[in-house]
Amino acid sequence: MKVDVALFASLSEYHSVDGDTRTRTYDLAEGTTIADLISVLGLPDQPRIVFVDSRHAEESAPLHEGQRLAIFPPVAGG
Amino acid sequence: MTDTLDSGECLISDAELRERLRSSSVAILGCGGLGSNIAAMLLRSGVRTLTLVDCDVVEPGNLNRQLFFCDQIGRDKVDALAETLVRIDSGARLTLVNDRITAETLGAMVRGCDAIVEAVDGAETKALIMEVCCRELPDVPLVCASGLAGYDSANTIETVSLARNVWVAGDFESDVRGGLPLLASRVMVAAAHEAHAVIRVLLGLDPLGLDTPGPGPTGQDTY
Numbered sequence: 001m002k003v004d005v006a007l008f009a010s011l012s013e014y015h016s017v018d019g020d021t022r023t024r025t026y027d028l029a030e031g032t033t034i035a036d037l038i039s040v041l042g043l044p045d046q047p048r049i050v051f052v053d054s055r056h057a058e059e060s061a062p063l064h065e066g067q068r069l070a071i072f073p074p075v076a077g078g
Numbered sequence: 079m080t081d082t083l084d085s086g087e088c089l090i091s092d093a094e095l096r097e098r099l100r101s102s103s104v105a106i107l108g109c110g111g112l113g114s115n116i117a118a119m120l121l122r123s124g125v126r127t128l129t130l131v132d133c134d135v136v137e138p139g140n141l142n143r144q145l146f147f148c149d150q151i152g153r154d155k156v157d158a159l160a161e162t163l164v165r166i167d168s169g170a171r172l173t174l175v176n177d178r179i180t181a182e183t184l185g186a187m188v189r190g191c192d193a194i195v196e197a198v199d200g201a202e203t204k205a206l207i208m209e210v211c212c213r214e215l216p217d218v219p220l221v222c223a224s225g226l227a228g229y230d231s232a233n234t235i236e237t238v239s240l241a242r243n244v245w246v247a248g249d250f251e252s253d254v255r256g257g258l259p260l261l262a263s264r265v266m267v268a269a270a271h272e273a274h275a276v277i278r279v280l281l282g283l284d285p286l287g288l289d290t291p292g293p294g295p296t297g298q299d300t301y
Contacts, residue, residue, distance in 0.1 A: 008240075009225070009250040047205035049212070054242040056212030072240055074208070077227040077254035078112045078199035078265075 001065035002027055005037070008072040011048075014041045028063060035059040037069070048073045095281055099124035102280045103171075105191040107131045107179055107207055109155045111265040112223055112272065113197030114145035117159060119273035121167050125280065128163070129173040130156045131187050143262040179203055184210045188218070193276050196222040197269075199254070212244065219279045225249040226268035228258035235264070237271045237285055245285050247271035 006023040007015055015024050028037065034050055034057060050057050051070040063069065104125055106113045109132035117128055132155040136146045150158040156174040163170050175187050179198065184207065188194050194215070196207045204222060211220045225248035226235060234249040247268050252258055275285035 047201040049205050049208040049240075051212075051241040051244075055216065056209065056241065070240065072208075072224075072246070072250075074201045074204035074222070074224040074246075075248075075251065075253035075255075076199055076201045076204075077225070077252065077258075077260055078108055078110050078197055078223060 001030055003063050004068045006070040011043060011071055011073055014043055016041060031062055033060055033062050046073055096124055099280055100126055102192045103127035104193045104195060104276055105129040105188040106195045106197055108198035109159050110199060111143040111260055112269045114159050115266055115269040116195055116197055116273045117163060118145055118166060120276060121163055121170055123277050126167060126169060127171040129175060129191060130159055131175040132156050133176055133178045143260055143265045181206060181210055185214055193219045193279055195272055195276060219243045221272050221275045222246045223248050223268045223272055225252045226264055227252040227254040227260050232264060232267045235267050235271060237275050239286055245275050
C-alpha cells in the first residue's frame with residue numbers, strides 16, 4: 001500500500017526515499033502501523049504530534065492505502 | 079469608566095464582522111512572550127472575551143519580550159496581564175486560570191471557547207496541547223507556534239495548516255533549547271501570526287488566505 005508521509009522541520013532528514021523535502025510516498029506492507037513506520041525511519045524520541053488525513057491519530061493505529069500521514073515535532077520557545 | 083474599545087473606534091468598521099469578534103471567546107494557553115502579546119492584539123482587534131492560562135509569576139527576565147512592567151515583577155502573570163488588558167479595554171471580559179496545563183486540567187480550561195491559542199514555551203507542553211485539543215475538541219480551531227528563537231530573518235516565520243482546524247506559526251526549526259535567544263522582535267512576529275490566524279478564523283476566513291471559507295480543511299498545505 002502507498003502512503004504519503006510528511007515529516008516536518010528537523011524530521012524531514014529522516015526520509016528514506018527520494019522526493020521533495022517534506023512529503024514523500026512510501027510503499028508499506030499491509031498492517032504497518034504508524035509506530036512501525038516511525039521505528040523504521042528511526043525518528044528521534046522527542047515530542048511530536050501525528051495526523052492522518054488531517055486528523056489526530058494515535059501511533060498504534062494501522063495505516064491504509066492512500067492515507068496522508070503527517071508528523072510534526074514542536075520546538076521550544078514562547 | 080469609558081468602555082474604551084466599544085465606541086466605534088475599533089479598526090473593523092463593518093458592524094457584522096466587529097460583532098463576530100466581539101461575541102467570540104478565545105483561550106490563550108500561556109501568557110509569556112507569545113500569549114501576553116497575543117492577548118493585547120486580540121483585544122485591540124475586538125475580541126473581548128479571553129481566558130488567560132498561566133501558572134508563573136512575572137520575573138525580570140520576562141520584560142525583554144513579554145507585556146509586563148517593572149512594577150509587576152513577582153505578581154502572578156495572569157493577574158498582571160489582566161491589569162494591563164483592562165487599561166486597553168475596560169470592557170474586556172477576562173477569565174483568569176492560574177494553574178498548570180496538564181492532560182487532566184486542559185479540557186476544563188478551554189471549554190466553551192471558540193478558538194484556542196497555544197502560547198507555551200516547552201515542546202512537551204506544546205505537543206500535549208495539540209494532542210489533547212485535537213482528540214477532545216476536534217472542532218475547535220487551534221493555533222500554535224513552533225520555532226521563533228534566534229536572529230534569523232523574520233520572513234522565515236510563516237503560518238501553515240497542519241491539519242483540520244490546526245495551524246502553526248513559526249519557522250518550525252529554531253529551538254530555544256539550542257541556546258538561541260528569544261528576541262522581542264521575532265517573538266512578536268510569531269505572536270502576530272498567531273493572533274491574525276485567530277482573527278481570520280473567527281471571521282470565517284482561512285488563516286492562510288486560501289479561498290475555502292470558514293475553519294476546516296484548506297486543501298493546499300494541509301496534512
